[in-house]
Amino acid sequence: METFFVSEKEKSVINALQNVSEEAIETKINTLKKWIGQCSHLPLESKDEEFLKIMLLRGKFQEGNVKKRVQNYFTHLCKYPEFFVGLKNIKPSNEVGVVVTSPALTPSWERIVILSLDSEKLEKVLDVHRCLYFAIATGTILFNYDYVPSVRVILDFESWTMSHILQGNINDFFKVRDIYENVFKMRISGIEIINAPHLLGAVLNLAKVVLKPKLFSRITVHKDLRSLYEKVPKQNLPRDYGGELQSVKELLKVWDEIFTKKRGFLENIEQLCQRNGQEESIFGPQGSFKTLVVD
Template sequence: MDLLSISSNERAEILKHYDISEAQVKEDVELIKSWKQKQPHLPENISDDFIARIFLRNKFRVERTKEKLDNYFTLRGYHDDLVRDLENIVPSKHFITHLPMPKLTPNHERVIIMKLINRDAEVYDMKELIKLDLAVTEVLLQYDDSIGVRYVIDFGGFTLKHLTKWNPVLLLKNVILIEKAYSCRLMGIHCVNLPEFASKILGIFKIVLRSKIYDKVKIDSSLESLYEVMPKECLPSEYGGSCSDIHSLLKKWDEIFQDHRNFFIENYKNVSLEHLRPVDFTKSDSFGPDGTFKQLTID
């Protein structure tokens, strides 16, 4: 896919970074496939490319990749309400963007822009925001060979009324799915145009993000500080970048979603069959927050 393609040089540099060869990748993918064949609860139609991307996202570690493959099919089934009806999403008509940039950073990261399109707090819906996030991440998992993602979250137009719709339980589920099911490596979260109540926003981030990830949250007071991490060619024109404008890129993502409509429909059913799992299985913390988070309040 053109919007997510990487060059042969970038691929070579990524492999060099992890000190692994293409031959070794193929050999290890075969090992993972052999393991998968002994897991009757997992779907049969798992492609080599899909396994290879999970492998990359887990730093080419075989055992971790097995765990994350299992998580992908199991956690999506457990949180099926968040991955239902993804085929009906039209990115350009959503109230917010979750927009991957076509060009990788020099560190081979994929920049994702989150920005309110419709600033009306009445249409702001946390669950729909998460579903857009997961839908885009599904596509990335099919085509993207970056080493991780770096978010730019633009809070322009974000009000206290928007904030009241943030649900820490849903946000935590989203983080769990992104990290543990989709093997997403969060390289950084850059916040721009933060409002006066920024401390409340950061307070919620601190609740739902692991400390290691929270430490990657940065407040960028200017575009110049953004450019230090991501060159202009990795950003849309709205941020002084040389990529297309956000609207034009979103229209291209509309086409991608339309082309993948059947994929979303079929993939919704492509989950673990727990009654076929060959060993005893106890749900861990990966399977969602307990009642503790229901009692949270934000000062």
């Protein structure tokens, strides 16, 4: 489902908005590949040009930042193996946790990501770790294939209860934050909370503990969908939210196809995670690099 992600034409527009030319990107990629060739600890996957283009976008085309991000990316894949092993076996439509994205970008070039629960599959005891695991899996694909400047996240708490929140392990939330900051590092332009009046205090208290102040300041609590439409156009929302897209269930089927097509990529992520974790001559405790040199 490559058409689900950003087209080559859209990439050119995004690059122009970042004030960087195709020629400049090519020059930076060649410089990065030369640097990677001098870093024996980095795997061959780090030389992939499409991967480096993504890293350049995430690093705002500043080579020093990009080098650090490349190092961090491969370090943190093995730091938390519980979030990166077995991703190839996921089928989104079977998950209790729901993660779907809008097929088209917003007029401000954002990708909309919706996180919620499937009430039809919801059991008395919710596995919050599994929900986070699935979100990381989707994020892994988006980070490596979706050439977008930023994402806007919608958190729908309609089917959540206080007991669900209390079942979450605070250490898991901190691990996910660390993965976001060091593996994905995608700009989140906003976090839109909906259907959470009964949980609002608990949700915001948890967010204040886990999120850094800059990201916490980007949270908006919506009293209704009309308020949400002020931030997210209807053409970027599923029918379930009064939008013009196909339903959440239909979007999950699209993601079933994406996960199937990206199975080889997800297998490679798992192999990198396991291989890096075993290479004590290269990696230090918990899979971290013994040295982190960015010239």
